[in-house]
Amino acid sequence: MARPWDDFRLVKAIADHGGLTAAATRLGINHSTAFRRLTAIEAALGTRLFERARTGYAATQAGTAMVAAARAMEETASQFAREVAGRASEPTGQLRVTAPSGLVTDLLMPIFAAFRAHRPGIHLDVVVSDDALNLSRRDADVAVRASNDPSPNLFGRRLATLGWALYGRADRAEADPRRADWVTLSEAVGDGRFLRFVAEHGDPERITLRLNTVTGLCEAVEAGIGIGLLPCLSADARPALRRIGSAEPPFADSLWMLTHPDLRHSVRVRAFMDFVGDAVVALRPMLEGRPLPERRARELVLSRP
Structure with missing residues (x-):
């Protein structure tokens, strides 16, 4: 029996996210709706698509086959959309x-x-x-x-090239990086190169704030939490910040x-x-x-x- 495309999308979302809650959020439906739909799909197919465990949902052999079909269908639809978009004759839309x-x-x-x-x-x-x-x-x-x-x-x-350099507050005297507090990106960003820079030029024990994203980094230094490596694009445009030294090529x-x-x-x-x-x-x-x-x-x- 042919299944509607939405069934394939749901099964693929559950496999991609490892559970119902995240899959439901991704598809814009609630958890109970996702649970009912999955139960109905499995009943119609006469087989289980996922093994339920405390660590999440693991696809069975049938589930893996349905996910593979969903990915093939998604790629075909995406390729069609790209081809249509590429044939437009006017720069509109x-x-x-x-x-x-x-x-x-x-x-x-x-x-x-x-x-x-x-x-x-x-x-x-x-x-x-x-x-x-x-x-x-x-x-x-x-x-x-x-x-x-x-x-x-x-x-x-x-x-x-996006340059990075060390910055501090403009209204503060030149600081010795070895004795200054630091703001830096976390180990998960840039394969840990930002933390290695602090270890080489400062004191890792004086890292007062870590962020997992560049967003907020300039604001943290501007607020006086510590000195830190910042993108020149953002930091040079802020009068409250001053550059300490030249741009750092390893961070470009x-x-x-x-x-x-x-x-x-x-x-x-x-x-x-x-x-x-x-x-x-x-x-x-x-x-x-x-x-x-x-x-x-x-x-x-x-x-x-």
């Missing part, structure tokens, strides 16, 4: 873009505004996320990512703009990547922590015809 929160607020939003004035027929759906969304499933059409190792399966353009990440190869010839994807990419490239000195060649560079870029 919705474009989903994903980028980390810091880049959206400190760099991209003015450029998005300029792009919208340039291409009013394209409507942006911006997904602010520090996670790498799956472009093959069209979780996004274009991704702006800080990465030194982007997926070789994606088509893209390297835009700039490449900034990429990426899309799925099937979308590289889409007129709206191409229009967005060309415009936004050129605007970001013009701001390379600021992104790398170097002074802009002229103070009005940002305004000149964003006011382009």
Whole structure:
């Protein structure tokens, strides 16, 4: 008996998330609805799809087969959507873009505004996320990512290097990093390189705050909690912060703009990547922590015809 697509989506979500609660949240339904639907699917198929355990839901052989079918169906639907999007003849319609929160607020939003004035027929759906969304499933059409190792399966353009440097409060005297309190990213970020930097240049016992995301890092140093490595893009724009030393090359990440190869010839994807990419490239000195060649560079870029 043929099963509706929603049944496959539910089973795949349970397998991906290891349980009903997270799967229900992902699909926008409540736990009891997900439980009833799974029970009905198993009854209709005459077999169990998952073994229930205290650690979560583990797919049975039948469940694994249904998940594999769901993934194949999802890829086929995504490929169809990419092909349709790539055949559009006019740069109009919705474009989903994903980028980390810091880049959206400190760099991209003015450029998005300029792009919208340039291409009013394209409507942006911006997904602010520090996670790498799956472009093959069209979780996004274009991704702006800080990465030194982007997926070789994606088509893209390297835009700039994102510089990092050590900063402290501007109203405080020059501090000896060995005797200063520190704010840093946690071990889970950047393979622990931020904590290693503190161990080399400061005192790990004086780490007063750790964060698992760049969001909030500048605010923590600005609040006086401690000195810390910050992205130059964000920190140099804050008068309350001052740089201690030069930019640190080991912490520089490449900034990429990426899309799925099937979308590289889409007129709206191409229009967005060309415009936004050129605007970001013009701001390379600021992104790398170097002074802009002229103070009005940002305004000149964003006011382009």
